[in-house]
Amino acid sequence: MKKGLTKWFTGMMIGTLLLTTAGCGGGSAPAANSVSEGAGTAKIGVVAYLSGGGAAYGQSQKEGLDLAKDEINALGKVKIELVYEDSRGNNTEAINAVNKLINKDNVVALIGPTLSGEMFASGPIANQSEVPIMGTSTTAEGITDIGEFVFRNALPESSAVPQAVKMAVEKYNLKKVAIMYSSNNDWAVSGYKTMAQALKDNGVEVLATETFADKDTDFSAQLTKISSLKPDAVMVSSLYQEAALVLKKAREIGITVPFVGTNGFNSPELIKIAGQAADGAIVASPWYPGKESEKITKFVTDYKAKYNKVPDQFAAQSYDALYIYASALEKAGSSTDRAKLRDSLATIKDFQGVTGKFAFDEKRNPLMDATVLIVKDGQFTELK
Amino acid sequence: MDIILNQYYLQIVIFVLVNAILGVSIYMTLSTGQLSLGNAGFMSIGAYTCAILTVKAGFPVYLAIPIGGAAASFISLIIGYPALRLTGIYLAIATLGFGEVVRVIILNLKITNGALGISGIPTLGTKISKMLSSFGLSRFGGLTAQQTSNLLVLVVLIFILAFLVFFCTRLNRSRVGRAFASIKADESAAEAMGINTTYYKLLAFALGAFIAGMAGGLSAHLTFFIGPKDFAYHRTVEILSFAVLGGSDLIIGPIVGALLLTMLPELLRSASEYRLMIYGALMVIMMAFRPQGLISEETVRFWKRKLGRRIKQ
Numbered sequence: 001m002k003k004g005l006t007k008w009f010t011g012m013m014i015g016t017l018l019l020t021t022a023g024c025g026g027g028s029a030p031a032a033n034s035v036s037e038g039a040g041t042a043k044i045g046v047v048a049y050l051s052g053g054g055a056a057y058g059q060s061q062k063e064g065l066d067l068a069k070d071e072i073n074a075l076g077k078v079k080i081e082l083v084y085e086d087s088r089g090n091n092t093e094a095i096n097a098v099n100k101l102i103n104k105d106n107v108v109a110l111i112g113p114t115l116s117g118e119m120f121a122s123g124p125i126a127n128q129s130e131v132p133i134m135g136t137s138t139t140a141e142g143i144t145d146i147g148e149f150v151f152r153n154a155l156p157e158s159s160a161v162p163q164a165v166k167m168a169v170e171k172y173n174l175k176k177v178a179i180m181y182s183s184n185n186d187w188a189v190s191g192y193k194t195m196a197q198a199l200k201d202n203g204v205e206v207l208a209t210e211t212f213a214d215k216d217t218d219f220s221a222q223l224t225k226i227s228s229l230k231p232d233a234v235m236v237s238s239l240y241q242e243a244a245l246v247l248k249k250a251r252e253i254g255i256t257v258p259f260v261g262t263n264g265f266n267s268p269e270l271i272k273i274a275g276q277a278a279d280g281a282i283v284a285s286p287w288y289p290g291k292e293s294e295k296i297t298k299f300v301t302d303y304k305a306k307y308n309k310v311p312d313q314f315a316a317q318s319y320d321a322l323y324i325y326a327s328a329l330e331k332a333g334s335s336t337d338r339a340k341l342r343d344s345l346a347t348i349k350d351f352q353g354v355t356g357k358f359a360f361d362e363k364r365n366p367l368m369d370a371t372v373l374i375v376k377d378g379q380f381t382e383l384k
Numbered sequence: 385m386d387i388i389l390n391q392y393y394l395q396i397v398i399f400v401l402v403n404a405i406l407g408v409s410i411y412m413t414l415s416t417g418q419l420s421l422g423n424a425g426f427m428s429i430g431a432y433t434c435a436i437l438t439v440k441a442g443f444p445v446y447l448a449i450p451i452g453g454a455a456a457s458f459i460s461l462i463i464g465y466p467a468l469r470l471t472g473i474y475l476a477i478a479t480l481g482f483g484e485v486v487r488v489i490i491l492n493l494k495i496t497n498g499a500l501g502i503s504g505i506p507t508l509g510t511k512i513s514k515m516l517s518s519f520g521l522s523r524f525g526g527l528t529a530q531q532t533s534n535l536l537v538l539v540v541l542i543f544i545l546a547f548l549v550f551f552c553t554r555l556n557r558s559r560v561g562r563a564f565a566s567i568k569a570d571e572s573a574a575e576a577m578g579i580n581t582t583y584y585k586l587l588a589f590a591l592g593a594f595i596a597g598m599a600g601g602l603s604a605h606l607t608f609f610i611g612p613k614d615f616a617y618h619r620t621v622e623i624l625s626f627a628v629l630g631g632s633d634l635i636i637g638p639i640v641g642a643l644l645l646t647m648l649p650e651l652l653r654s655a656s657e658y659r660l661m662i663y664g665a666l667m668v669i670m671m672a673f674r675p676q677g678l679i680s681e682e683t684v685r686f687w688k689r690k691l692g693r694r695i696k697q
Contacts, residue, residue, distance in 0.1 A: 117501060
């Protein structure tokens with residue numbers, strides 16, 4: 001029996017060895033070629049959350065990028081090649097992916113990662129290696145403090161949320177509100193903080209602050225308490241799954257006031273899950289597919305033709321990000337010089353994208369206006 | 385040479401080494417036959433203690449990392465004393481619960497910055513190279529600053545791991561190691577022979593926690609960012625799988641397990657979407673045919689015999 005086992009063991013070892021070396025060979029071959037052929041083609045690495053719980057975000061980003069890449073290459077001013085790596089929403093994986101793209105694939109710039117936490121972990125690597133990195137969905141505070149090479153075109157919560165709060169306060173004459181947020185989600189907590197600050201700035205009284213956790217499904221305790229306080233509105237900071245369930249429960253127990261949300265509200269999924277209950281949900285979004293603009297209509301039709309669905313915010317911002325890179329590459333006049341690309345990226349101004357007029361401020365954060373949306377009859381419409 | 389000095393490979397080797405240290409930490413408790421799943425918890429205590437000390441209190445890294453380990457060790461004594469009266473699956477559940485409790489506490493404390501985590505942790509590499517440059521050694525010929533710092537980190541980690549392996553092999557041959565082995569073989573018999581089982585179990589537990597805490601501190605300074613999410617349940621399973629895959633009889637087992645399990649996802653990157661499927665399938669196959677782990681005492685004996693024979697010929 002012992003002999004049989006050892007035989008198996010050797011077999012297994014050889015098997016793994018073969019498999020791993022095969023993987024090695026496959027991975028390194030294209031990297032060797034790219035240096036010689038890549039004279040005119042700019043290689044941009046993308047780190048996205050492509051498998052696991054948040055794969056839907058990464059998938060949207062990939063679709064937006066692919067669409068933009070095809071269009072840019074068809075225009076022919078610059079040629080772009082995208083190399084995707086999956087980060088699985090994990091910090092170490094994101095670090096490895098960024099390292100691989102920089103050192104093995106020799107990319108000129110990076111897009112991603114999807115989550116702010118991943119950016120905090122992998123951004124310093126790109127910054128040290130002096131490779132421009134642009135987050136398209138990293139909205140947390142302090143992302144661009146990592147360094148000179150870290151950019152983002154994701155509208156930070158600190159800029160989007162106050163716009164929504166201000167609009168709602170003016171529109172509905174809010175005096176006293178209740179807040180709910182997911183306390184175990186870094187991004188939701190940061191959204192909550194901005195929300196609380198914005199309320200304070202607008203002189204609105206906070207009656208109660210209730211917390212829950214991601215993946216919670218029962219919010220009756222918090223909402224019953226809020227209901228008894230009779231607020232003018234409820235502020236919610238969480239991802240769309242929880243936000244939708246909160247809305248559903250709230251309408252069920254008779255809270256009819258408007259709900260103002262952070263970016264988590266900004267998803268068609270919210271309406272899909274909450275249905276009728278989503279009516280009256282308010283959110284500020286850099287992306288609104290229904291806006292009347294030639295550029296946006298074209299993007300939405302093209303996207304629909306290719307993927308058979310309406311692009312969400314993740315797709316739109318990634319789409320814009322690649323166009324921003326393209327115009328920076330064009331200005332830099334080189335498809336391999338990372339430092340030049342960074343400098344020309346920093347000077348991007350008056351860029352017209354599908355998410356509106358865009359510029360980087362001196363801290364490499366986006367300067368752009370958000371559109372405040374409200375759900376009416378199961379549709380996002382502009383709140384005017 | 386270029387390939388060896390590529391940042392990407394250096395970074396992977398660094399993660400392999402940190403995981404190997406974590407593998408040693410679980411080996412420590414397993415060497416007394418106790419299945420403790422609290423390692424992610426101890427790791428997070430170490431990581432947070434260390435990160436808070438360096439970021440907020442300005443401690444030097446070389447002091448903060450052992451302090452992180454000591455903090456984890458101290459907590460392990462407090463929870464170990466009652467918990468180690470449990471055995472087998474009950475201990476596993478209790479320690480697993482402990483890990484979750486630590487995570488939730490971290491999530492709700494102000495000093496740990498809750499769910500936002502601590503970002504902007506200084507890197508180990510720059511710290512070490514700064515220290516060296518103050519001694520007059522700044523750059524080694526032809527290497528970029530980043531390569532130098534990564535290489536330095538590598539050397540430090542190899543040194544720590546080598547020390548741990550040395551420590552454990554020495555320990556196994558000592559009075560303490562024999563006591564560990566006897567508890568693993570049969571706890572009641574060991575007790576009947578006059579071994580203070582609670583003391584030795586607690587000792588193994590605290591040592592394991594110390595190593596896990598140090599590994600946590602090291603990893604905090606390698607990933608620049610720590611959040612409660614990094615130390616959730618899946619981390620414990622990951623650490624345990626080093627020992628399960630590599631085998632927990634010998635110290636080399638968890639180290640080989642850490643090596644394989646850290647490298648595999650990277651090596652399989654070219655398979656993109658099939659990556660995790662292949663990874664999972666390999667794990668299942670391994671467990672089906674090698675339930676005792678890749679390396680057991682028998683394997684070592686077998687190879688010794690085989691190699692010995694070859695030498696004679």
